[in-house]
Amino acid sequence: MKSARELMTTPFVAVQADDPVEKVGSVLLESGHHSLPVLDKDGRLVGMIGERDLIDAHRRVHLPTLVTILDALIPLGGMHEYEEELRKVTAVSAAQLASTQVITAAPDEDADAVAEKLLRKDIHAVPVVDGEKRVIGIITRSDVLRNLLNP
Known part of the structure; x- marks a missing residue:
């Protein structure tokens, strides 16, 4: 049974936390990947940015519909969605735009378990991180x- 270390791609394409959003878009398009890890200056994982994040960053923000009940303004549809949209459209750096709840793999993790993560969570890539959260590789679909085709 292969491990994540045997399956991962190295070197891998990544962006830096302080890279401008425009640069992230260029790197994503040029690399042909669907998502990229965002790293701090020490190579530690800050988050992941995908095509959806970049598309969201360029959408119009839809203001929530508010209802007044007993002099209180209550948003319909939830404030969380509005706050998330607002966060993305105001982001100027990769760190500000990145999704920070990232599913990762350990180097010795079973390759089948990593494949399961990719499928169950409907994600395109899983960064492989060491004990200090440094990205050492990436596993894509x-x-x-x-x-599977060339074992």
Whole structure:
């Protein structure tokens, strides 16, 4: 049974936390990947940015519908969604735009478990991180497929 270390791609494409959003878009398009890890200056994982994040960053913000009940303004549809939209459209750096709840893999994790994460969570890539949260590689759906077709 292969491990994440055997399946991961190195070197990998990543962006830095302080990279401007425009640069992130260029790197994403040029690399052909669907998502990229965002790293701090020490190579530690800050988050992930995907195509959806960049598309969201360029959308119009839809103001929530408010209802007045007993002199209180109550948003319909939830304030969380509005706050998330606002966060994305005002982001100027990769760190500000990145999703911070990232599913990762350990180097010795079973490759089948990583494939399961990709499928169950409907994500395109899983960063492989060491004990200090430094990204040492990345596993994409293509890596899993390549392993299945050429074991």
